[in-house]
Amino acid sequence: MLTVCPYFHVHQPYRVKKYRVFDIGEDTEYFNDVSGTDLDNRFIVEKVADKSYRPTNKILKQLLDTHPEFRFNLSFSGTVLDQFEAYAPDVLESFQELVATGRVEILADTYHHSLAFFYSVPEFKRQVQKHERRIKQLFGVKPRVFRNTELSYRNDLAKWCEDNGYLGIMAEGWEKYLGDRSPNYVYNPPGCNKIKILLKNYKLSDDIAFRFGNKEWPDWPLSADTYANWIHSHHGDGQTVNLFMDYESFGEHQWEDTGIFEFLKVVPEMLLRHPDTSFKTATETVQAYDTAGVYDVPDILTWADTERDLTAWIGNDIQRDAIAATYRMEGAVMQTGKRNLIETWRKLQTSDHYYYMCTKWSNDGDVHAYFSPYKSPYDAYINFMNALSDLKLRVDHAVKEKELSAAAASSNSLGRPVAEITQPSTEIETEPEEILEVEEKQSPKSRPEPTDEPSPLSNIWNRIKKLLPLHKLKQKPS
């Protein structure tokens, strides 16, 4: 008995448009490029929808209809779901149709495709919860198996997932931690007794995701028949072959002319030909098998590069500076209680922004190894830091305003002269304060967080605003 557990990761970031020093304090939109280039988020989503999402979903739906045994998993970032909703609603519907078959499982994730777990566990938790609500809203399901951004993993992440009720978690099956053992079994993290780890079989996964269209590869061109034989050869020395890859491998990373779609159309049938081979979703897999041992990962493990670490994201000084600057803002951002500021800050946590600043390739001259819509890692950094600087100004302004409004409220004198009350920021002009989603109670271990609910004092400030149309005073000429 051998089962195959595929998972396809669907993600698009909100790329930061060209944002110069001169724009700081002037332009509060960072993601609204409309140039029709690789910084134009709508353009990218529409392009990838045509090349990958639409044709691939069509094939996946046919496969589900034809083969009642076919099963797989999907993971979505919240940022890609938001962009589907805005730019390609039909793509979102086609994903909903897949999930409605009951044979496609959705995995848990961070909403903003962030590395928050390694910088702020409370923020990480909020993003996971936000993701869960969004999945429930769009697909009507609750994820039970967790995968983290870039498949990043560490023992304490598994522990967190166990503590938060997940049955399983995904990780890279890497020799450094596996030793002589096979990735084709289910393992358990040290110190955990319930949660199980599903390990990516990177060789068989990357044969599709990276090597499929490479004419230099000795096994090119890869037929579905050959590939199925490779998987079948694991009968007897494994229980589950976990194939984890970017969804965009189909049609975007591997173009249509590589034959990837024809491959996808027939490979499930080829696999099912062997009588003892079947498909399982992630939850079915962790429930079906006992663990074969402990997979002990004390340092961060990812699915990237030959190092399988985070150096592509936080390997150089500008990357570490940018990500540290982002998370340094957490306290102030949350203190504002303003949804648009919090959401913008989270969009800037998406790991892609830091990836674009990678300089790893520069020393071996492999300039094509890292894709980026920016001209250079330094341009990416400057652009990002300028946008972040603007956000910081807005956040600082909002915090100050909140403190002053609290002071104004406590003085309880509505008749004070206008000039003594701070001028409202543009945040209030453009975005009325909203009641933020109610967060679950913090676990006792995490540090206390400022509540997202508007304080009674700010409610008073809202009443003052209604009495005095102060926001008219500071409106920018449009």
Next chain:
Amino acid sequence: MKVLTFSWEYPPAKNGGLGVACFGLTRELLTAGIAVTLVLPKTQPWRGDARVLFADTERLVVADRQADVIFGPYNQASTLIESIIGYDLHGQPIYKSRSILEEAHRFATQAAVIARLEEFDVIHAHDWTSYLAGVAAKIVSGKQLILHVHATSYDQAASDNVDPNIYKIEKEAFELADKVVTVSEYTRQIVVHKHGIDPAKVEVVHNGCDAEDVIEQLPTLVELKRQGKKIVLYHGRISIQKGVDYFVRAARKVVDVDPDVVFVISGWGDMITQVIDQVGSMGLSENVRFAGALWEEDRDRMYQSADLFVMPSVSEPFGLVPLEALQHGTPSVISKQSGVAEVLTHALKVDFWDVDEMANQILSALRYPVVREQMVSEGRLQLLGMSWKIAAQKVKQLYQNLVQYATS
């Protein structure tokens, strides 16, 4: 393998990048076992171990003038230079004016004489003032000719008013040559598209950069730095090719945002008056300092004291200055219209005409110190890979290929 090399300038004479490049390349070719005989137009002191001949004194060449001539390779062909052709009864020198073009022709005549007497396998001539000499040597000897392009008439004129005399020499010489070597892909494109040369004949050999032991100099502009001012440096000739006027326009935009930035312009050239006027009319006198032409320790001190270096060239075949600045620990904003932009990853790059972006990059680099630190730390590692040794290996291979074709 014996090579007869023609160059117009050579260290220690203080000139542009041509002499520095010829020196670095020659030194490494000698190390690689190539016997280089270097022919210079006039008698001068020289550095290094190459065998040197002077076209004004050797053998049958009529020495009709002595050495008091300064050749500038960046002049127009018609620029007059004076040379001493003899002495009068009172011992006073007699001058005669000649154009550089005439000098280049004279160099060629002398090259033909030398080429008849010398033994060599390949001819290698650097820049337009030596192309005619290289061609003459080829005609006389029948040996293979490599022309090495360090600059073109298009760079010096920044595309306007290309000197037709220089262009004609370049084009005809390139057509006669067996190989044309350019110092960058940027320059290769000019040779292919502007001169119409077969791309298969044109090879890129990027310049190297000698890793020197940097000597810490006493800081300069101390008072400005004490006041918290940030220093942005330009160092180079002040001519239309170098784009200093774009630098000044970017400075205006920078100062509008951050008045605590001081721009230092180090260098001299035919555009200096225009640039001084521009600084005045843009109201930048408080923020722009003219340092004059700095050399050696003074230049190094300025490199070390600056927070950021800018090379705004309109057209730069290679561009050594950002690499020099980097050796002294100062990162750069460099023009994309340059050869060095092809080999230096760790710099901010901008189209010279995009003064908004140039100002944005200057302001951003000053605002976020980490980006400057990283461009220096990673850039210095990259410098180690840009040696003249690598350039010489490529040139040696070209020699070997040419000789092989000529004898088979």
